[in-house]
Amino acid sequence: MSNVMASNVLAPAAPLPQAGAARTAEPQAPSRSVRWLHDLPVRSALVGAASIALFVLAWHVATTWKLDLYVRFMNVPTPAxxxxxxxxxxxxxxxxxxxxxxxxxxxxxxxxxxxxxxxxxxxxxxxxxxxxxxxxxxxxxxxxxxxxxxxxxxxxxxxxxxxxxxxxxxxxxxxxxxxxxxxxxxxxxxxxxxxxxxxxxxxxxxxxxxxxxxxxxxxxxxxxxxxxxxxxxxxxxxxxxxxxxxxxxxxxxxxxxxxxxxxxxxxxxxxxxxxxxxxxxxxxxxxxxxxxx
Amino acid sequence: MSVTSLKARVARAGQAQPPLDARSERQGRIEIEDFGLRYKTPTGFTEAVTGVSLTVEPGEFVSIIGPSGCGKSTMLNALAGFLKPTSGSVRVDGKPVDGPGADRGMIFQQYSLFPWKTVRQNVEFGLKMKGVEAAERQRQARTLLGLAGLSQFEDHYPEALSGGMKQRVGIVRALATGPRILLLDEPFGALDAQTRLIMQQILTNMWQRLKISVLFVTHDIDEAIFLSDRVYVMTARPGSIKAEIAVPLARPREPAVIMSSEFLALRRGLMSLIREESLKAMGGEINADALKGLATNFDNNDLARSL
Missing domain, CATH: 1.10.3720.10 (MetI-like)
Incomplete structure (x- = not known):
C-alpha cells in the first residue's frame, strides 16, 4: 500500500531528471540499441515475428490479387x-x-x-x-x-x-x-x-x-x-x-x-x-x- | 553407521601406530586362488586368465599391472561379483564372492556418477539402498563431503564437475557405505597427468586414514609404485601372475619420492617386466623392423621424394 503511494508520489518528479539524462545520453543511444538488438532472445523473437509478418503479407497479396500461378488463390480467404x-x-x-x-x-x-x-x-x-x-x-x-x-x-x-x-x-x-x-x-x-x-x-x-x-x-x-x-x-x-x-x-x-x-x-x-x-x-x-x- | 565407524577409524589412524594384534583384527582380506576364466568364441574357447593366485591382506594397498587385455579388469569384476571364474575361487574374508554388494566398493575409469542425481544424492545412494532414512543419510553425506572438501559442490549435478572432481565424488560415494574393500579399475586413466598426481595423493591419504584393503588395477608403472605396498605384474593373454614385487618405500610418500633412487630402481625392474609382456600382447604384428618405425635412413629428404 505504502509502496504504491510512494511510487505515485515519486512518479511526477521522475520524468524531469530522466529527460535531462536522455538528452545527454543521446549520442550513445544508437549503439546501445544495436547491442540490444543482438541480444540473442530478443533477436530471435524479432526475426520470428518478422518471418510470420512476411508470411501473412504474402498470403494477403496472393489472396487480394487473386493470383493464379497454377496454384489458385481465387477462393482462398484473405487474412482479413x-x-x-x-x-x-x-x-x-x-x-x-x-x-x-x-x-x-x-x-x-x-x-x-x-x-x-x-x-x-x-x-x-x-x-x-x-x-x-x-x-x-x-x-x-x-x-x-x-x-x-x-x-x-x-x-x-x-x-x-x-x-x-x-x-x-x-x-x-x-x-x-x-x-x-x-x-x-x-x-x-x-x-x-x-x-x-x-x-x-x-x-x-x-x-x-x-x-x-x-x-x-x-x-x-x-x-x-x-x-x-x-x-x-x-x-x-x-x-x-x-x-x-x-x-x-x-x-x-x-x-x-x-x-x-x-x-x-x-x-x-x-x-x-x-x-x-x-x-x-x-x-x-x-x-x-x-x-x- | 558408516560415518561413526569412519570417525572411529580416523581417530585410530590419528594415534601413533596401532598395535600389531589390533591390525590383524581388521577385516577385508582378499584371496584369489588358481583363478581361471575362459569364454566361448565362434572358433572355440579362449583363455582370458589362467592360474592366478593373489592375496590382499587387510588394510593393504595392492596393485595389478599388466598389458592391455591381460585380464586385470576381469579379476576385479570377479571380485565385485559381476562374473564367476570358470576355475578356482574368489574369497573375501574366507567367504566366496556371490554377487555384487556394498561391502566391496568399486570405482570405474568412466566416473559412473548418476547424471540425474546431485553430488550429495550420489553420495547418499549407497545409504539409501541400505535403508538409511532421508534425514540421516543427508547428514552423513554432508559430513563425508565436508571431510573430502567437496561441500560447496553438494548441490551440483555431475555434468558441472571436472574429471578429477567427478572421480573424487565417485570415491566418496564408494566409501559412504563403509566398505572393507575398495576395488579401482584404472580410476585415473582418463585424467590429465597433473590431476592424476593429485588424485593419487588424495587416494593414499584416504586409504591411510581408513585402513581398508585396496586392489588397484592400472597400466601405469609410476602410479602402481607410488601407491602400493605390493605390485603384481601380469603376463599377456592368457593372463597369469608373472611377478610379485614389494614396494618398501616409507609412508607417507611425498610426490618427490618418484625421483628417489629406490623408486627408480623399482621402476626399471617393472619396466623391463612389462615391456616384454606388452610386446607379446602386440602379438605377431611387431618385429624388429616395425619397432624402428621406418627401417631406413632418408638423409633429410622428404618421404614422398624418397619413394
Missing amino acids: DVLASAEAAWGSPTFGSHLLMSCRRIAYGFALAALVAIPLGLLMGRFRLLREMVFPVSEVLRPIPAIAWVPMSIMLWPTNEQSIVFITFLGSFFPILLNTLHGMATVDPVLVRAARCLGAREAAVFREVYLPATLPQIFTGLTVGMGVAWVSLIAAEMISGQFGIGYFTWEAYSLVQYPDIALGMIAIGVLGLASSWTIRLLGRLVMPWSPAR
Missing part, C-alpha cells in the same frame, strides 16, 4: 476474412466447444498411450522374453497409419467418441513405445554396475538407474507421439466426428465457409504447438539435470 471469422467464432459458444472436445480427446488418448507405452517399453527393455513376444506384433501394427484404423475402430468401440480416442491413442502409442525401448537399450551399463556395487537390488536398479536414464528418450517419444496424436485425431474427426476442430474444418468446406477452413487450420496449429510446449516444459521440470535445449 479469417480475422473477421475468428472474431465471430470467438463470440459463439460452438467454436469453443469444438476446441474443448478436441483437447479432451487428445488428453484421453495421449494419456492412455503414455500410461501403457512407457511401462511396457521399460519392461520390454528389461525382460528379453517380453520384448521378443511383443516386438513382432508391434512391428506389424506400427506401419499402419492411424487413419487406416478408422473403420476398424468404429466396429470395435460402442461409441463414436471412444473410437476417436482410440485412434488418437494408437497414433501416439508407437512413437512412445519405440523411444522408451530405444532409451532402455542405450542405458550406460557402467551406471548399472555402479548401482549394484552400492547395494542396489533389481527393483532399485530399475527405479534409480533405468528409469531416470531413459527419461530423455521417453520425452522424445512423448513429443513425437503428441504430434502424431494430433494428426490422427484430425483425420478421425474429419471422417467420423460430430464435434471437434477437425470436424469444424471439414464442415466449413462442405458449407462453403472458406474463411473457417483457415481458422480451423490455424487453431490446429496453435493447439499442436501449445501441447508440444507443454511437454517440453514438463520435461524440464522432471529432468532438472539435463541442459535446457
Whole structure:
C-alpha cells in the first residue's frame, strides 16, 4: 500500500531528471540499441515475428490479387476474412466447444498411450522374453497409419467418441513405445554396475538407474507421439466426428465457409504447438539435470 | 553407521601406530586362488586368465599391472561379483564372492556418477539402498563431503564437475557405505597427468586414514609404485601372475619420492617386466623392423621424394 503511494508520489518528479539524462545520453543511444538488438532472445523473437509478418503479407497479396500461378488463390480467404471469422467464432459458444472436445480427446488418448507405452517399453527393455513376444506384433501394427484404423475402430468401440480416442491413442502409442525401448537399450551399463556395487537390488536398479536414464528418450517419444496424436485425431474427426476442430474444418468446406477452413487450420496449429510446449516444459521440470535445449 | 565407524577409524589412524594384534583384527582380506576364466568364441574357447593366485591382506594397498587385455579388469569384476571364474575361487574374508554388494566398493575409469542425481544424492545412494532414512543419510553425506572438501559442490549435478572432481565424488560415494574393500579399475586413466598426481595423493591419504584393503588395477608403472605396498605384474593373454614385487618405500610418500633412487630402481625392474609382456600382447604384428618405425635412413629428404 505504502509502496504504491510512494511510487505515485515519486512518479511526477521522475520524468524531469530522466529527460535531462536522455538528452545527454543521446549520442550513445544508437549503439546501445544495436547491442540490444543482438541480444540473442530478443533477436530471435524479432526475426520470428518478422518471418510470420512476411508470411501473412504474402498470403494477403496472393489472396487480394487473386493470383493464379497454377496454384489458385481465387477462393482462398484473405487474412482479413479469417480475422473477421475468428472474431465471430470467438463470440459463439460452438467454436469453443469444438476446441474443448478436441483437447479432451487428445488428453484421453495421449494419456492412455503414455500410461501403457512407457511401462511396457521399460519392461520390454528389461525382460528379453517380453520384448521378443511383443516386438513382432508391434512391428506389424506400427506401419499402419492411424487413419487406416478408422473403420476398424468404429466396429470395435460402442461409441463414436471412444473410437476417436482410440485412434488418437494408437497414433501416439508407437512413437512412445519405440523411444522408451530405444532409451532402455542405450542405458550406460557402467551406471548399472555402479548401482549394484552400492547395494542396489533389481527393483532399485530399475527405479534409480533405468528409469531416470531413459527419461530423455521417453520425452522424445512423448513429443513425437503428441504430434502424431494430433494428426490422427484430425483425420478421425474429419471422417467420423460430430464435434471437434477437425470436424469444424471439414464442415466449413462442405458449407462453403472458406474463411473457417483457415481458422480451423490455424487453431490446429496453435493447439499442436501449445501441447508440444507443454511437454517440453514438463520435461524440464522432471529432468532438472539435463541442459535446457 | 558408516560415518561413526569412519570417525572411529580416523581417530585410530590419528594415534601413533596401532598395535600389531589390533591390525590383524581388521577385516577385508582378499584371496584369489588358481583363478581361471575362459569364454566361448565362434572358433572355440579362449583363455582370458589362467592360474592366478593373489592375496590382499587387510588394510593393504595392492596393485595389478599388466598389458592391455591381460585380464586385470576381469579379476576385479570377479571380485565385485559381476562374473564367476570358470576355475578356482574368489574369497573375501574366507567367504566366496556371490554377487555384487556394498561391502566391496568399486570405482570405474568412466566416473559412473548418476547424471540425474546431485553430488550429495550420489553420495547418499549407497545409504539409501541400505535403508538409511532421508534425514540421516543427508547428514552423513554432508559430513563425508565436508571431510573430502567437496561441500560447496553438494548441490551440483555431475555434468558441472571436472574429471578429477567427478572421480573424487565417485570415491566418496564408494566409501559412504563403509566398505572393507575398495576395488579401482584404472580410476585415473582418463585424467590429465597433473590431476592424476593429485588424485593419487588424495587416494593414499584416504586409504591411510581408513585402513581398508585396496586392489588397484592400472597400466601405469609410476602410479602402481607410488601407491602400493605390493605390485603384481601380469603376463599377456592368457593372463597369469608373472611377478610379485614389494614396494618398501616409507609412508607417507611425498610426490618427490618418484625421483628417489629406490623408486627408480623399482621402476626399471617393472619396466623391463612389462615391456616384454606388452610386446607379446602386440602379438605377431611387431618385429624388429616395425619397432624402428621406418627401417631406413632418408638423409633429410622428404618421404614422398624418397619413394
